[in-house]
Amino acid sequence: MRLPLSLLAVQILLPLFAFSGNGKTPKSEETENTAVKRDTSSAVVIYDAEAKFIPSSEYDVAFYTDMIDSLVQLDTVPVALINQLNVYRNLTKRKRSELLYVVDSIFESPKVPKPVVNAVNIYLNALERELAAPTGFYAHVPLDGSPYPANAFYKDWNTNVPFPERNNLADFDSVLTLRLTNPELDCGFEVPFKGILTSHFGWRWGRNHNGTDINLNVWDPVKAAFPGVVRVARFYKGYGRVVVIRHYNGTETLYAHLHRFKVKAGDEVDAGDVIALGGSSGHSTGSHLHFEIRFQGVPINPATVINFGKGTLKQEVIRLERDGSFLAVVPDRENEAPLVYEVQKGDYLYKIAREQGTTIEDIRTANNLRRNEPLRVGQKLRVGT
Numbered sequence: 001m002r003l004p005l006s007l008l009a010v011q012i013l014l015p016l017f018a019f020s021g022n023g024k025t026p027k028s029e030e031t032e033n034t035a036v037k038r039d040t041s042s043a044v045v046i047y048d049a050e051a052k053f054i055p056s057s058e059y060d061v062a063f064y065t066d067m068i069d070s071l072v073q074l075d076t077v078p079v080a081l082i083n084q085l086n087v088y089r090n091l092t093k094r095k096r097s098e099l100l101y102v103v104d105s106i107f108e109s110p111k112v113p114k115p116v117v118n119a120v121n122i123y124l125n126a127l128e129r130e131l132a133a134p135t136g137f138y139a140h141v142p143l144d145g146s147p148y149p150a151n152a153f154y155k156d157w158n159t160n161v162p163f164p165e166r167n168n169l170a171d172f173d174s175v176l177t178l179r180l181t182n183p184e185l186d187c188g189f190e191v192p193f194k195g196i197l198t199s200h201f202g203w204r205w206g207r208n209h210n211g212t213d214i215n216l217n218v219w220d221p222v223k224a225a226f227p228g229v230v231r232v233a234r235f236y237k238g239y240g241r242v243v244v245i246r247h248y249n250g251t252e253t254l255y256a257h258l259h260r261f262k263v264k265a266g267d268e269v270d271a272g273d274v275i276a277l278g279g280s281s282g283h284s285t286g287s288h289l290h291f292e293i294r295f296q297g298v299p300i301n302p303a304t305v306i307n308f309g310k311g312t313l314k315q316e317v318i319r320l321e322r323d324g325s326f327l328a329v330v331p332d333r334e335n336e337a338p339l340v341y342e343v344q345k346g347d348y349l350y351k352i353a354r355e356q357g358t359t360i361e362d363i364r365t366a367n368n369l370r371r372n373e374p375l376r377v378g379q380k381l382r383v384g385t
């Protein structure tokens with residue numbers, strides 16, 4: 001059992017943290033539940049004779065600074081712990097969306113000392129759920145105060161041009177993970193139009209076809225795929241009447257060749273809201289919905305994300321990696337036989353989970369790993385289920 005161990009450790013180390021008082025010192029007469037919750041969130045656990053502090057997104061830079069300032073005044077300065085807190089403090093300064101990009105570069109250098117790698121590993125483990133979703137996804141209110149969804153990923157809010165910015169694909173050196181839906185937070189999915197695909201994503205007639213065409217009749221209702229805010233609703237060149245929605249999950253979706261608008265730029269929409277009626281405006285042969293999914297302007301094949309026949313989302317979490325001028329969804333390994341991965345030098349759980357298309361929690365469960373258990377080079381891990 002993890003909890004008793006953690007409680008024990010807290011008791012052992014409590015004098016060390018007397019400074020962090022804030023009137024928050026656990027009291028024995030409190031109900032068990034309250035005490036457990038508090039102790040877990042501020043726990044210091046002893047592991048391998050090394051004190052470790054469990055980070056949380058609730059702690060800010062000032063919190064870590066105060067803690068470090070207090071620790072250096074102790075008779076026996078806990079250097080390892082202070083170094084660890086320093087790493088957390090530095091990581092806390094990063095936006096969560098930014099962490100996705102910077103973490104890999106930290107590990108690229110062979111000179112990064114092992115304790116730092118461990119500290120980063122612990123930090124990522126503690127925040128793994130938050131890392132899976134971009135800033136602003138959680139509540140419908142972006143954390144940076146912007147009125148627009150997923151603002152951390154985008155430079156501006158352009159209501160005239162469908163995709164004014166296009167990310168330099170060189171930035172996608174590693175895999176990017178996006179959580180598309182989160183039922184707990186009421187961020188759902190609805191198929192824009194359930195129907196037969198008449199044209200696929202990719203190279204077509206000597207140029208890129210950046211979306212998927214779905215057969216429909218004029219006046220058929222077209223729905224928003226995910227919750228978000230309408231960025232564009234206008235007539236635009238070959239797209240005809242087109243709607244672009246920016247979603248809280250970080251993606252943008254486009255709906256083209258529409259007949260009638262049911263929304264305007266700035267409207268907040270939920271998944272499944274009717275945003276337009278289908279048609280054949282713009283360059284279109286016969287009525288159909290041209291549908292695109294993009295991240296920072298870079299197209300993703302919608303058929304790898306959505307099953308248009310069934311009207312379902314293929315994966316709640318997608319992993320994207322660069323593939324020519326597109327972003328490709330890395331296939332999940334749901335239907336594959338169990339795989340064994342051998343831990344390499346410099347590996348950490350978050351990295352392995354991303355590369356193997358699984359989650360930290362799944363690897364832990366499959367291998368009976370304790371929380372924050374260090375990995376050994378050569379260790380065999382079951383990945384994939």
Ligand SMILES: [Zn+2]
Pocket residue numbers: 199209211212213289290291
């Ligand atoms: Zn099309």
